[in-house]
Amino acid sequence: MTTSESTRITFTETHGSEKGYDKRAVDAFLLRAREAFEEGAEPMSAADVRRAAFPIVRRGYVITAVDAALGRIEDAFAAREREAAVSSSGVHAWVGQTRETAQVVLDRLSRPKGHRFDRVGALRYGYRIDEVDLVADKLAKYLETGESVTVEQVRAVAFRMQRGGYREAQVDAVLDAVIEVILAVA
Template identity: 35%
Template sequence: MPSESPAARKPTARIPRCAQAERGYDVAQVDEFLAAVHAALASAPHEPGDPARGLNSTQVRATVFAGARGGYRPEAVDALLDAAEDALAAAERERCLRARGPEAWQEHLDDLTRLLRNRLDRARTQRFRRPSRPRAPGYSAAHVDVLCERLGSRLEGAAPLEPAELRRAVFPPAQGERSYEEQQVDAFLDRAVQLLLASR
């Protein structure tokens, strides 16, 4: 059984709250989700690609909470979610190694690497789709490309890059040929975080 991370503890009042006039994360939603994280870690999380066994690391990263006055402070909850994702990813790796062996885990890593490389190897400003509508806002292609090149260097072992830098990446808005579609970039970064965690 994986060791319990700080994020795996049952929800308590120790998570700092916003002042009543400020908006934070909805307390009930956060408590319910952290309880699910606790249960997932206590019951040995599933292997990558097996959604039938409960909460997984990628679901943690995709979680969004409603806003509420006097709710939990977002930065505190986000830190707990980062720790939860790290712990679940580590548990998934150990489970796969025990059940299927190192060859299967390496195949999983190779598949993720190929997926990312297919996009990283494209030319600058051509790595992702443009927004579907001409005036729709997107992410600045130039800024996304800089992060993509850092990721490429990380995959080659030439430079460090931590999952937290991808989780917290913020790009200036842009339109037209200078922009990338936000959803496609976000999905790519999710896969990149998954690979960096799996490679630890």
């Protein structure tokens, strides 16, 4: 048995018509992540883990289990990145960079409701504006006052779609930046 086989993470598989993440794609990504973390083989960052996506198939891995594991892996990469940045540039530079990112995000989230992000065309679907604005208000309070928000809560955010809604890529980028800020101060 090889080392990669003996330390391989296994997940529960979906059954019947329930769909899950493609097992081969998940296994390949996790192997690359492990090698990057343990051996420094191919560079990988916490953001790379956060952006990981897998095909949805029948008889795949249960999505929530894989997502939870990816969250833990992202946390480990973020902690390593924080340690490296602090040791090379110092705590003040790390805190300054985190504050700068937080301020950029706060500026975006402080825009008037309904105008925080670009909208898709009237006939296209984007994120529901009212739902995004509700989450944006909570995130803005976190950035302004430190009101409790966990990285798991931000990772779990999901929005329904509406015609003429907010552009998904912009909303997702801001959520990613909030996760980076939370992980930076964790």
